[in-house]
Amino acid sequence: MWIDSHCHLNHTKFTPEGGVDEALAAAHSAGVLGMLSIDCLIREEFSGLLELVKPLENVWCTVGTHPHDAGREDEKSVSLEELISLAQSDAKVVGIGECGLDYFYTHSSHEDQQDCFRKHIRACLETDMPMIVHARDADDDIIRIIREETDGKGMRGVMHCFSSSTKMGHEALELGFHISFSGILTFKNSEELRSFAQDVPFDRLLVETDSPYLAPVPFRGQMNHPALVVHTGHVLADLKAVSADEMAKITSANFFKLFDRAKLTA
Numbered sequence: 001m002w003i004d005s006h007c008h009l010n011h012t013k014f015t016p017e018g019g020v021d022e023a024l025a026a027a028h029s030a031g032v033l034g035m036l037s038i039d040c041l042i043r044e045e046f047s048g049l050l051e052l053v054k055p056l057e058n059v060w061c062t063v064g065t066h067p068h069d070a071g072r073e074d075e076k077s078v079s080l081e082e083l084i085s086l087a088q089s090d091a092k093v094v095g096i097g098e099c100g101l102d103y104f105y106t107h108s109s110h111e112d113q114q115d116c117f118r119k120h121i122r123a124c125l126e127t128d129m130p131m132i133v134h135a136r137d138a139d140d141d142i143i144r145i146i147r148e149e150t151d152g153k154g155m156r157g158v159m160h161c162f163s164s165s166t167k168m169g170h171e172a173l174e175l176g177f178h179i180s181f182s183g184i185l186t187f188k189n190s191e192e193l194r195s196f197a198q199d200v201p202f203d204r205l206l207v208e209t210d211s212p213y214l215a216p217v218p219f220r221g222q223m224n225h226p227a228l229v230v231h232t233g234h235v236l237a238d239l240k241a242v243s244a245d246e247m248a249k250i251t252s253a254n255f256f257k258l259f260d261r262a263k264l265t266a
């Protein structure tokens with residue numbers, strides 16, 4: 001059994017044939033039995049996302065503001081108290097994010113991104129829920145802000161779609177974070193990433209698609225969907241010198257330990 005620890009089921013239709021039902025069927029036949037569908041917009045997206053996942057078995061969601069949208073007035077109007085209450089509003093909500101810093105695109109100012117990131121960290125500490133971090137070209141500020149907000153103690157969470165430096169990866173591990181590998185791990189030019197993956201302890205590994213984006217090799221350029229997490233999982237298994245079945249077990253167990261509100265049914 002594989003778990004896709006990060007996808008966006010509501011972002012677009014998922015397969016050339018159709019939508020979420022087809023994606024779930026394809027996932028089940030590939031042995032991907034659970035998935036976490038990640039929120040990017042609290043005001044515009046969260047309630048629809050929650051409605052989408054509510055009837056779906058073994059599909060959970062999160063609540064949070066993507067760093068791209070941290071400067072939007074409607075997202076800035078979400079108080080810490082409101083974020084906390086939304087995070088605790090339904091058993092299907094099992095984490096907070098995705099949040100973080102993206103200085104590659106800088107769709108929102110650095111200041112707005114940092115304020116928003118701090119708000120999410122505080123919500124996680126208040127609720128003891130895990131945080132889903134999006135980090136791009138902002139390694140030093142990500143680590144500095146987490147250290148500041150947690151008095152250096154670190155916290156529960158995941159560096160999603162990890163593609164930062166090896167140095168930042170080790171700092172994140174020291175702060176207690178899990179590392180989630182996406183299809184980027186399968187790309188030809190991801191040598192540094194593959195070498196870092198070999199350093200990550202087994203009990204901190206997760207896999208994800210970030211679908212519908214970032215399809216792994218050999219599907220690069222096509223629509224990504226949760227079933228394809230298996231391809232990233234196989235590459236990770238080879239790097240860590242274990243069987244694919246073993247890697248599926250390890251990453252699924254890690255998922256349920258980190259996202260401890262997610263309960264597998266049937």
Ligand SMILES: [Zn+2]
Nearest residue numbers: 098134160161
């Ligand atoms: Zn992201």
Ligand SMILES: [Zn+2]
Nearest residue numbers: 006038098210
């Ligand atoms: Zn995402």
